[in-house]
Amino acid sequence: MTDDTHGDGDTGDGRPRLAQLRDVETVYQPAEDSRLLAETATDHGVGSGDLVLDVGTGSGYVAARVREETGARVVGTDISPDACRQASEAGVSVVRANLVAPFRDEQFDIVVCNPPYLPTPPDQEWDDPMERALSGGEDGRAMVDPFLAAVGRVLAPGGQVYLLISTLTGPDAVRETARAAGFETAVVATESQPFERLLVLELTAAA
Ligand SMILES: C[S@@+](CC[C@H](N)C(=O)[O-])C[C@H]1O[C@@H](n2cnc3c(N)ncnc32)[C@H](O)[C@@H]1O
Numbered sequence: 001m002t003d004d005t006h007g008d009g010d011t012g013d014g015r016p017r018l019a020q021l022r023d024v025e026t027v028y029q030p031a032e033d034s035r036l037l038a039e040t041a042t043d044h045g046v047g048s049g050d051l052v053l054d055v056g057t058g059s060g061y062v063a064a065r066v067r068e069e070t071g072a073r074v075v076g077t078d079i080s081p082d083a084c085r086q087a088s089e090a091g092v093s094v095v096r097a098n099l100v101a102p103f104r105d106e107q108f109d110i111v112v113c114n115p116p117y118l119p120t121p122p123d124q125e126w127d128d129p130m131e132r133a134l135s136g137g138e139d140g141r142a143m144v145d146p147f148l149a150a151v152g153r154v155l156a157p158g159g160q161v162y163l164l165i166s167t168l169t170g171p172d173a174v175r176e177t178a179r180a181a182g183f184e185t186a187v188v189a190t191e192s193q194p195f196e197r198l199l200v201l202e203l204t205a206a207a
Contacts, residue, residue, distance in 0.1 A: 026082040028133040030061035032191065033114050033198055037164040038065040040189040040200040041112045045160045046070040050109040053077065053154065055099060055147065058133065060087030062112055067092075072110070077103075080129045099147055103154045111151055114164040115143045140169040141177075148174070148181050148203075158207035162188075166196040178203050 028034075038061065046052055048071035054063035057076030067074040076092040077100070078084050084096045095102060100111075116133055119140035125131060136142050144165065151161055161183070165174055175185045183203035191198045 026129040027080065027086045028058040028083070028130070030059060032193060033164050033166075034058070034061050036189055036191050036198055037112055037114045037162060037200060038062045038069075041066055041110065041162045042069045044188055044202065045162060046072050046110050048072055051075070051107065052110045052112065053100070053103065053108045054092075055111060055113040055151070056083075056115055056133075056143075057087045057092060057094060058083050058114070060090040060092035060094070062114060063087065063092045064090050066112065075108075080132060082129055083133075099143075099150050100154045101150075105153055106156045106159075107154050109156050109159050110162070111155060111159070112162045113147060113151075115147060117141075117144060117165050117169040119168055136169060139173075140166070141174065144169065144174055145177055148177050148183075151203075152181055152183070152205055155205045157205060159205050161201075161203040161205075163201045163203060165199055165201060166193075167199070168196045171199055171201070175201065182206055 046066055050072040052066055052072050052074040054076045057063050057078045060076050063074045063076040076087045076094045077097045079098050084094045087094045117136045117140050118134050120135040125135060165171060178185045183205060186202045187199050188202040189200040
């Protein structure tokens with residue numbers, strides 16, 4: 001298993017990372033979930049005067065669509081250097097970060113996020129950037145839970161989060177965690193897929 005101790009895909013001893021050995025895509029490419037999130041955020045909440053943060057921006061697709069369709073200013077952030085590079089090449093302003101760590105309190109009007117949300121048994125985890133893009137750990141909420149704990153800090157009062165999840169992620173548990181973090185929650189979009197139903201949750205911070 002590759003030891004990516006730097007978090008940048010370089011194993012530190014000259015060995016290429018697993019993804020390079022496999023010659024596979026290292027950045028999540030836009031899919032049905034990306035499109036549902038972008039459309040829901042533009043249709044529901046984002047206005048031209050808003051400052052929007054796209055957490056886990058990947059290729060930058062959601063960030064770019066929200067910016068182009070609403071005129072809002074949008075910043076993307078991702079833990080993957082490959083994703084940050086690709087989003088930047090797509091014209092998105094990007095900050096490499098874990099969740100919302102570097103951003104100021106109450107900085108954003110809207111946060112959008114399509115997290116890794118698929119439940120994955122430990123013995124089926126693999127070790128490359130696509131794992132971090134897709135796997136939500138055993139219950140599917142390995143990134144969702146820390147995101148919900150952290151995102152309220154960077155939201156302006158009354159601000160909103162648009163969070164994409166799946167029926168596989170445990171929507172009731174996600175909404176309960178969001179309520180415990182101080183949000184009102186509503187399901188504002190759903191879409192059936194062969195093995196799951198995608199949902200977009202609208203989480204509203206106290207005004
Ligand atoms: C399902 S992909 C979504 C990509 C893109 N937003 C889209 O909708 O097409 C999830 C993204 O979250 C990123 N990610 C995973 N854990 C993260 C973390 N702790 N902080 C920031 N980004 C993270 C992954 O690198 C990946 O690009």
